Amino acid sequence: EDQVTQSPEALRLQEGESSSLNCSYTVSGLRGLFWYRQDPGKGPEFLFTLYSAGEEKEKERLKATLTKKESFLHITAPKPEDSATYLCAVNRGAQKLVFGQGTRLTINP
Amino acid sequence: DAGVIQSPRHEVTEMGQEVTLRCKPISGHNSLFWYRQTMMRGLELLIYFNNNVPIDDSGMPEDRFSAKMPNASFSTLKIQPSEPRDSAVYFCASRTSMNTEAFFGQGTRLTVV
Numbered sequence: 001e002d003q004v005t006q007s008p009e010a011l012r013l014q015e016g017e018s019s020s021l022n023c024s025y026t027v028s029g030l031r032g033l034f035w036y037r038q039d040p041g042k043g044p045e046f047l048f049t050l051y052s053a054g055e056e057k058e059k060e061r062l063k064a065t066l067t068k069k070e071s072f073l074h075i076t077a078p079k080p081e082d083s084a085t086y087l088c089a090v091n092r093g094a095q096k097l098v099f100g101q102g103t104r105l106t107i108n109p
Numbered sequence: 110d111a112g113v114i115q116s117p118r119h120e121v122t123e124m125g126q127e128v129t130l131r132c133k134p135i136s137g138h139n140s141l142f143w144y145r146q147t148m149m150r151g152l153e154l155l156i157y158f159n160n161n162v163p164i165d166d167s168g169m170p171e172d173r174f175s176a177k178m179p180n181a182s183f184s185t186l187k188i189q190p191s192e193p194r195d196s197a198v199y200f201c202a203s204r205t206s207m208n209t210e211a212f213f214g215q216g217t218r219l220t221v222v
Contacts, residue, residue, distance in 0.1 A: 005190065024174060031207070031208045032208050032209075032210075033209075034210050036213075042215060042216075043113075043153075043199075043200055043202075043213030043214055043215050043216050044202075044213045045213070046210045046211070046212060049209070049210050086205040087152065091207075091208055095157070095159065095164070095207050095208075096157065097142060097154065097167060097202075098118075098154060098210055099144075099151060099152040099154075099156075100151070103153075104153060
C-alpha cells in the first residue's frame with residue numbers, strides 16, 4: 001500500500017543549529033512530492049515541489065532534496081520563526097494528494 | 110486573488126444536527142480537495158473533484174458525509190447527522206491541474222457536542 005512516513009515526529013533545536021527532516025515514501029507512479037509548512041490555527045502553506053530524483057529546491061534557510069525513496073528538508077541556521085509543523089505530500093496515480101503525519105519543529109532562541 | 114475561502118471558520122453544533130461547510134476555490138483552479146485534520150490521524154483526504162466531478166471519495170468515512178461541487182467556484186461538505194467523533198479541522202484546497210501544488214484555505218474548526 002502507498003505510504004508516506006515522516007521522521008522525526010518532533011524535533012527541538014537551538015537557534016542556529018542545522019538539521020534535516022525526512023519524508024520516506026512508497027508510492028508507485030510518483031508524480032510529485034510537495035513540502036508544506038503549517039502554523040498553529042492555519043492551513044498548510046506550500047513550500048516546494050520536487051518531481052525527479054536528484055532534484056533540489058531552496059528557499060531562504062530551507063533546502064529540499066529528493067531520491068527515489070525519500071526526501072529531505074534541510075534547515076540551515078534556523079531561527080525561532082522557522083518553528084512550525086512541516087508536512088510532506090505525494091501526488092500519486094489518480095492525482096490523489098496524500099500527506100504524511102508531519103514533523104513538529106521547535107527552534108529555541 | 111484572495112486564496113481559498115472557507116466558511117464558517119468555527120462551527121459548534123449539537124450531536125445529530127446537520128452541518129454544512131463551504132469552500133470557494135481559487136479562480137481558474139480545476140481540482141478541489143476536502144481534508145480532515147486531527148491530532149491522531151493527521152491530514153486525511155476525504156474527497157477530491159476534477160472539473161467539478163468527484164473523482165475519488167474513498168476517504169469519506171461514512172454515508173453521513175457528502176460533498177458537492179455544483180460549479181467551478183463553490184463546493185460544500187455536509188455531515189448529517191453529526192457526531193462528536195466528527196470534531197476536527199476541515200480544510201479545502203485547490204490547484205490548477207494535475208501534478209501541481211495545492212493551496213489550502215484557513216480551515217473550519219468543527220466541534221460537535
